Amino acid sequence: MGVATEPARFAAAAAGGLLDPQAEAMSRDELSALQLQRLRETLANARANVPWQRARIDAAGLDPQALRSLDELRALPFTTKADLRDHYPFGLFARPVAGLARIHASSGTTGKPTVVGYTAGDLERWAGLVARSLYCAGVRPGDLVHNAYGYGLFTGGLGAHDGATKLGCPVVPVSGGGSERQVALIMDFRPRVLCATPSYALALAEVAESQGVDLRRSGLGIGMFGAEPWSAAMREEIEARIGLRAVDIYGLSEIMGPGVACECGQRDGLHGWEDHFLFEVIDPETGQPAAEGAAGELVITTLTKEALPMLRYRTRDITRVARGRCACGRSHLRILRVAGRSDDMMIIRGVNVYPSQVEAVLVGRAGLAPHYQLVLTRQGHLDRLRIEVEAEPGVPESRFGELAAEAIHHIKSLIGVSAEVVVLWPGSVPRSQGKAVRVRDLRPKTD
Ligand code: DLL
Numbered sequence: 001m002g003v004a005t006e007p008a009r010f011a012a013a014a015a016g017g018l019l020d021p022q023a024e025a026m027s028r029d030e031l032s033a034l035q036l037q038r039l040r041e042t043l044a045n046a047r048a049n050v051p052w053q054r055a056r057i058d059a060a061g062l063d064p065q066a067l068r069s070l071d072e073l074r075a076l077p078f079t080t081k082a083d084l085r086d087h088y089p090f091g092l093f094a095r096p097v098a099g100l101a102r103i104h105a106s107s108g109t110t111g112k113p114t115v116v117g118y119t120a121g122d123l124e125r126w127a128g129l130v131a132r133s134l135y136c137a138g139v140r141p142g143d144l145v146h147n148a149y150g151y152g153l154f155t156g157g158l159g160a161h162d163g164a165t166k167l168g169c170p171v172v173p174v175s176g177g178g179s180e181r182q183v184a185l186i187m188d189f190r191p192r193v194l195c196a197t198p199s200y201a202l203a204l205a206e207v208a209e210s211q212g213v214d215l216r217r218s219g220l221g222i223g224m225f226g227a228e229p230w231s232a233a234m235r236e237e238i239e240a241r242i243g244l245r246a247v248d249i250y251g252l253s254e255i256m257g258p259g260v261a262c263e264c265g266q267r268d269g270l271h272g273w274e275d276h277f278l279f280e281v282i283d284p285e286t287g288q289p290a291a292e293g294a295a296g297e298l299v300i301t302t303l304t305k306e307a308l309p310m311l312r313y314r315t316r317d318i319t320r321v322a323r324g325r326c327a328c329g330r331s332h333l334r335i336l337r338v339a340g341r342s343d344d345m346m347i348i349r350g351v352n353v354y355p356s357q358v359e360a361v362l363v364g365r366a367g368l369a370p371h372y373q374l375v376l377t378r379q380g381h382l383d384r385l386r387i388e389v390e391a392e393p394g395v396p397e398s399r400f401g402e403l404a405a406e407a408i409h410h411i412k413s414l415i416g417v418s419a420e421v422v423v424l425w426p427g428s429v430p431r432s433q434g435k436a437v438r439v440r441d442l443r444p445k446t447d
Pocket of ligand 1: 106149154155156225226227228229230248249250251252253254257258259315317337338339340341
């Protein structure tokens, strides 16, 4: 089994005992065989230790040890966020709380938070996958990592931290917020790597610029950006303003946290780590598999999680996957940039729109700043979309009307929806400290 390209990189990592080049480059047959064996173990763990899972596995007629193909898993119903909430806090855990090493939880903007647990072994594997992701993105042992993901119940901070430590990188555990101080620390400490949400990276760039500080001179080389949808236009904006290579990293707490998938140098999708997860793409309406290569909702099954085995978890994230070996040598499938969550999809006069599509049109447009919010209202039975976007500093108010008219035109011609656009003074849109709030939904609640 050969790694076509980058053999030296893989070899160096392997020599340090940090990564397993075989695991990332194994053939499809080897990968499938490993997945099947791990799926049997996962089903057995879930069945033995989670009564709710046992009932579902038995009802689907699945015998974990007798499983002969990965496709048999399709007999099992999906798991949703609601299932986690219904078993709040620990009802889906396959280990007693006393046997866990850590608990994380989602912020839970609606209702109860979703709570996830990890054994010491889970944390070890998670750190390994984040280390693998960082390495895949170009981070090397010894690189100083400025970690501006929030520490706490959110998986971003500690997840990135443990992965960087595992790779042999010193970490500045700065967390989110206090942007002036962060800019000063970056200029003084000269980290090579910035971990943050893309919207917070942009907020840092803005604060630096307002202080007359040029982050392009900071020595930053790589940004590990994720936790929220971001467009290619946003990537260009961040790269130009901070002077680094912006890498997309994906993950979700229900499955693990950051490091479920990560881009390599090819920029042709994010490698989803198939030795630890089984990925499906389904039609969100029918629940049936999407056609090969077609867009749909990503569904993930964990293959090595002890504390919280997840079977066919509906992520709500809309994407496409590409199979086949990547030019980097890795064989794991590629998840194409996550355009958005089905929950965030707006239907404006029958047209489906994701916030990131609007972002792709707005960001980089002369006269407009990359700070925006989408406001949804209802008039009669029709949903209306108002886009509030800031003017670039220095643009006179007399041009706001003309900028808005241009944006309306481009949104209509590129996305096909009629939206109202309001151009605002610089600084009017709230800045991100973590995940940006892109949509304000002012429609009357129906339930
Ligand atoms: O956001 C984990 C994470 C932390 C990923 C740091 C990357 C970096 P949650 O808070 O559970 O976990 O949110 C998960 O965020 O289902 C996606 O909708 C979205 N998301 C995460 N990464 C990306 C990305 C973390 N790279 C939810 N692109 C997911 C687009 C992303 N959306």
